[in-house]
Amino acid sequence: MMSINAQDNRPSRVEPPNWWVGMENNQLQLLVYGADIGKTNPEIEAEEVSIEAVHKVENSNYLFIDLNISKSAKAGEFSIKFNENGKTVAKYEYELREKTTQNRGFSAADLIYLVMPDRFANGNPGNDDVDAMLEKADRSNPNGRHGGDLQGIMNNLDYIKDLGMTAIWVNPFFENNMKDYSYHGYAITDFYKTDPRLGSNELYKNLVETSHEKNMKVVMDVVVNHCGINHWWMKDLPTDDWINNHKKFQTNYRGSVIADPHASKYDRNRFSTGWFVETMPDLNQNNPFLANYLIQNMLWWIEFSGIDGMRMDTQPYAEIDFVTRLAKRITEEYPDFTILGETWLQKVALTAFFQQNSPVAKDYNSHIPTNTDFPLYYAIKTGLNQEDGWTTGLAQIYYVLARDFLYNDAHKNVIFLDNHDLDRFYSSVGEDINKFKMGIGILLTMRGIPMMYYGDEILMTGLEHTGHGNIRKDFPGGWDSDKRNAFTEQGRTDKENEGFNFVRKLAKWRMQSNAVAEGELTHFVPENNTYVYFRHTDNEAVMVILNNHPEESRTIDGARFKEVLDRYGNGKNVMTGETVSDKSTFTLKAKSVKIIEFKK
Template sequence: MNLPNSTEGNWSRRFAKATGREIRGERLRDLTDTCGRTPKRELDNIHIGAGQRMKRRLYFALLLFFGAIALMASTSSVRAEAPEVLKVEPPGWWAGHSINPVRVLIRGRNLSNARVEIRGEGLRVGAVTPNSTGTCLFVDVEISRLAKPGNRRLRITTGTESTEANFEILNLLARAGRFQGFSTDDVIYLIMTDRFSDGDPSNNDPPGSKGLYDRSKPRYYHGGDFEGIIEHLPYLKDLGVTAIWLTPWYDNVNHLNEREQYPDQPNGPRRRITDYHGYGAVDFYGVEEHFGTLAKLRELVDKAHQIGLKVIQDQVANHTGPYHPWVNDPPTPTWFNGTAQKHLANVWQTWSVRDPHSTPQVQRETLDGWFVDILPDLNQNDPEVARYEIQNTLWWIGVTGIDAIRQDTFQYVPRTFWRDWMAAIKREYPKVNVVGEVLDGDVAHTSFFQGGRARYDGVDDALDTLFDFPLMYPLRRAFAAGKDIRELPRILASDPLYPNANVLVPLIGNHDLKRFMNEPSATIEGLKMAQTLIMTMRGTPQLYYGDEIAMQGGDDPDNRRDFPGGFPADGINAFTTRNEKQRSVFDHQKLLGQLRAEFEPLRRGNLLNLFATEHQYVYARNTAKDSVVVAFNNDTKPASAEFNVAETKLANGATLKDRLGSVPDVQVRNERIKFELPAHSSAILVRK
């Protein structure tokens, strides 16, 4: 049946007003037929009087009205299902990379049944896999080796609706002076970015995360940033540092952390905190705005390299922060080990990981448990998680030019993942190395995690090196508490348990432990002896910011006090002006750095124990051509030491000079040397 022109025009206008679309002619008549559900040929055969025609017109008007509503609902539904992109990870990649195609994780809404196309040359889309909730797409993007750097557009289409997101072909950074790794020639300096120096007050209270800055509160942001570190690179160079390790710079939550509450002081009321420390990531590709921008971070790395300093990134593969968007919307059902509502709490039975007698269920309580029952534990046994984390590591190396990685909570992640992760790093950046955190004083346990040897499970995790916590604890007991110094060579006797103990990272302390000067009975003299030990011991020494000026600090967060002089309101500036105690420790540390750089045996020599009593300890560092002797007297009174040096390169008649100034010149006689050390002192004897 044909509607009169006036009726057709009337309903066409109503439909256009209701839906924003105009329908004319045959389309409107077809719609009328469809909505009326009465064949035209049947209606044409019916004799209709005037009244009946009016009723029929009203009837079809109602049908058109409800049909328009149905179309409006359908249109609204289509619009509601339009795809939306919230995040593209990684946001870019390189042509000619060892990983190709790169697996791109697109997070958003309404992504089920999405099609992905690329606008721009040099890229091709492979597999596209949505998750079950339509909030994530895994997209394989293949990049031609000839693809030129620059932006491309990903077009995501569902039904008739589409949206676009940016994806960049990144510029390759020149390899010269970057991606260098660290070695025993280096001295590492740990910086907690928020507590070192405030070089840019404008980012102290950023618009997107206001209210988290308050220097009077130990668990709030205090203003330290990348610019502050840049300003004090010359200070670090003067101290003898050659590599800086920065705590994580991932973007953290922009509000107070309600789920983790701790007292500011022991036994005080529990308070909400911020994630100023960087270990509560909500965006693994973002930079914490309190610290600066990605551009400022790259400037920091470049300026460090320009004066001969390497940069070590602190990465966290084990967990996210409690507010990461994945927690409530994981990209895959097995992205985490459990959910926020149902998961294992970590029981800290770390020995079970290396125990061939442990059951898988017991090991899971450590490997899969959530730290403090709060931090979501990533499941590296999920192939998508493993690939995401491998790509994330390589992205950070490639976009910043860093030289090495410190990996947090290493022992809580499956070693099969570390094996694959390390292999991916070495394929692309052969010199970049990794130091893992295994916070344990047991050599048998710690050594299990160094690479170079397959263990009972047949896995070699390939980790380059570890922090030497087993040496740190007796070091503190000896030099802070005055305990038997022979505990040090006893620990060193277990070095063969490591695949390579010569590359370990000895330390006095870090940001997870109370400072040396807060140990009972700690003294300036004891701290200086501890400095001498780690700067002359096998491996690569690691300093903690502020220890060079004898900073104090108890348990977390007191061990993370602001560096004096790094903040505009500070009344003193230890970067330039130091009191007598600070100057004594600083000058000693600086001299040790100079001696380490000057004498190859202190960096590369084999360690040979020469003499040990309850309070005295002497060892040599030997190379093929030279030897340096290092001696300690931990007694409260002067003490003599006499010992054989036949296994060193020190010939009879050689005269040795103590470069620390503790003892007069010493001569080798009958392959022996003898000298007296003052109380609580150390000596470094070199050929005169």
């Protein structure tokens, strides 16, 4: 809240817009923005809040104020006076709220559903076009805004829950006031504001609360590497080094250079400081004020919204020491909070480098406990489409898993068959329902935290090279004008219902399987087009058998698996409910997966 004298309109922004008492770290740095606000001297009227330092930077329209909030401070408001030439020219009422307490975090017991809000469902057609926003809705443009929003997600939470999902990851919903191609959410123009075409901050908070009421968690998608070219500060940067490479020098996208001991300084610098694209300036987290701003922004959203975890976009692109500092600061405040780093790298060792306590990173520790498992993604996609050989077909999966020793904890990896940047899984396996079921079977039984992309359950299609709009199509039935509603059984085709029912049954079963949520992984070398692995605890085991031959069934000798099978009693086929008492042989049809649950 701001009160100003009649001759002055400063400040126009104070960020974070509020804070909390009861935080573990009692330091707070305010960014204050307004015409020549840097020429004023701030003063605080509060007994338990004090100014530690005032930083005046090269742009006089900014002030950075370091506050110390006493551990005994109470929730409420206090005044910040801005004085100039001995006179108070502006006064700002800053609010402190009481910090909440709640359990947070997600784990391998969860199944995450990734939703792109603009493409999922339009719950409020009234916000499709907003006067202050540059881009208007146009469903005829695959790369334009289509009108989906947070209310659309809320309207379909029961569908997501009934599908067997326990967590929702929503692509960025922050303001993206860009001329075009802004629907994806990664060109942020205000880090503290929900895009009004998607809803409001309060609506997002309501989405989190409603999800929690339905026993589902929420993962926020955050961006610290870059912002949108139309971000409000781009027209009036606080400092010249607030962003990197003002000439829009583009990154080389080679995340391997961070871990590569032979990488040139040139390549590393281009990767870390180059712009992601020409409309997304690269933020310089080596600037201490920007670093504080981004860290506090993450903390603000965690506390304001009540989310359970964060997915950090493009983790390797941000300055690696900043990432460590960010992760440690979040963990300091919220020890059970889960941070997922996007590490889009093809090799296990390169991915493992960016995980917390990595055995391959030498002196570097990211403190990011959870990472995206792209090596396993590539292995599953390629393996199901290849003819089996010594290193091909199902052996692709085997060899990736055989390198799990490079991770601190591979069970914390997030595993997936596709996402908003990749070919739709059903398309990547040639729209073959049998390969689709094999992939889903692997995803929902493999070590790690599984994630599914919206619409995969109804066999949505799209190839990345044809344009991102084709891998981010609207969910059928999310708009009132849609000819069919795939949120309902009646609105789906027979083939779509086959995919949906397979996913739903396996996901529902997975919710009660301790072996999949907590168990160890034991696998056996692929032989004769087959691959067998177990997830097991002391009391139960899940046996997964894959036959990758395109035409021939396979019968395998159960004696090979006695070291695991002899510890348990009879089994049950998860998909058919059939009792499995004979462990001597197991037979599979061509291109199929069989999942058997054994208990003591």
